[in-house]
Amino acid sequence: MEIIIKPTVAEAQQETAKIMRRQIQRKPETVLGLATGSTPIGVYSLLVGMHEKGELDFSKVSTFNLDEYVGLDAKHPWSYRAFMEAHLFGKVNIEKSRIHFPDGMATDIPAHCANYEADIRRAGGIDLQLLGIGREGHIGFNEPSSSLASRTRIKTLTPQTVKDNARFFGGEELVPRHVITMGVGTIMETRHCLLLATGEGKAEAVARMAEGAITADLPASILQMHPVCTLVVDAAAAKELKRCEYYHWVYDNKPDWQRV
């Protein structure tokens, strides 16, 4: 795992956006896996800026989002689909037909999840998956105790995630209890995982994920087994990492051709 520590949130977001820009510039028909939540908002805004400057063309890009709340339709203002429309899709030249999302209103959820997996395969697999991390170590909404081989399916949120996401809904009681999420196994099949974590609240999960034992108790820890995983953190989220000096050393000595 490559661990990049940037002093500020803004610099961590910039590094992440640059990695995504490089991917799309190298392969215009890139298949992106995308995350929602507070963490990627700044990254999406940087990507929109790059698009406006003519540096990024999304016309051939396809996307698959990680997750959606069960019971919210795409037009619901709190749905993740609406979130993506507001922060990215509505602001760049992405083709609507290339946007893929779990359907929170699916009547046959298992069949819908199997189709989502099939759509990912048909698109040729995900080239670059943007991830955030929950305080308890979830990726997507694969909460602690999720099978590390899981596929896209329905999951029940933990009380901590409900609490953390209440800010988007205006109260814990309004947060749906269920989500459809790509599985840990689904995420592990993507060619490059790019996880951005910022703020002190993520420090413990980040340290356990990168330096702790691989365990379903912290699903993100499986990323230690991913052949191409980049973790970008700001100084606050890096606070509990033991080998910070070494990670800085590796970054500072990176060959030029590996830099973004």
Ligand code: F6R
């Ligand atoms: C959302 C997702 C989640 C979030 C995580 C962190 O699509 O996949 O795993 O990345 O809950 O959320 P924030 O960024 O709001 O702290």
